[in-house]
Amino acid sequence: MRVLGIDPGTAACGYGIVHESGGRVTAVVHGCWRTSARERPELRLRTIFDGVTALIRDHAPDAVALEESFVGADARVALSVGQARGAALVAAASAGLECAEYAPARVKQAVCGYGRADKRQVQKMVRMILSLPSDTPTSHEADALAVAICHALLPPLARIAS
Numbered sequence: 001m002r003v004l005g006i007d008p009g010t011a012a013c014g015y016g017i018v019h020e021s022g023g024r025v026t027a028v029v030h031g032c033w034r035t036s037a038r039e040r041p042e043l044r045l046r047t048i049f050d051g052v053t054a055l056i057r058d059h060a061p062d063a064v065a066l067e068e069s070f071v072g073a074d075a076r077v078a079l080s081v082g083q084a085r086g087a088a089l090v091a092a093a094s095a096g097l098e099c100a101e102y103a104p105a106r107v108k109q110a111v112c113g114y115g116r117a118d119k120r121q122v123q124k125m126v127r128m129i130l131s132l133p134s135d136t137p138t139s140h141e142a143d144a145l146a147v148a149i150c151h152a153l154l155p156p157l158a159r160i161a162s
Contacts, residue, residue: 005148
C-alpha cells in the first residue's frame with residue numbers, strides 16, 4: 001500500500017508518501033510547499049492543489065491521509081488550515097482517491113506510542129521508522145510522513161471504521 005500523507009497549511013504544507021509492504025514502511029518522497037502571505041489566497045491554494053495533483057499523478061498512491069485541524073485560539077489560522085485541507089481533499093477526490101483523517105493525538109500515538117509527543121519526538125520517530133538521515137525531515141514533512149505511517153500501519157478493519 002502506498003499512502004500520501006499531508007500536513008495541511010497555507011504558509012507551509014508538508015507532504016510525504018510511504019510504501020507499506022509486509023508491515024515494513026519505507027519513504028518514497030517527502031517535501032513541503034511554501035507560499036508567501038503576500039500572495040493572493042486563491043493562488044496559495046492552487047499551489048497546494050497542483051502539488052497534490054502532481055504527486056498523485058507521479059506516484060499513484062492508494063490512499064490519502066490528512067491530519068485533522070487543530071483549532072487553537074486563532075480563528076484565522078484555523079480557517080487557513082481548513083482551506084489548505086480543502087484544496088488537498090478536492091485534488092484527491094478529483095483523482096478518485098478516498099481520504100482518511102486522523103487527529104494529531106492518534107497520529108502521535110501510532111508513531112511515538114504517546115499521544116502528546118512533541119514535534120521533535122515525532123521527527124525523531126519518523127526518521128527511525130523510515131531510516132532517514134538525521135538532517136531530514138522538517139517538522140511539516142515529519143508530520144505528513146507520520147500521518148501516512150499511521151494510515152499505512154492501521155489494521156484494515158480500523159481503516160474502514162475511521
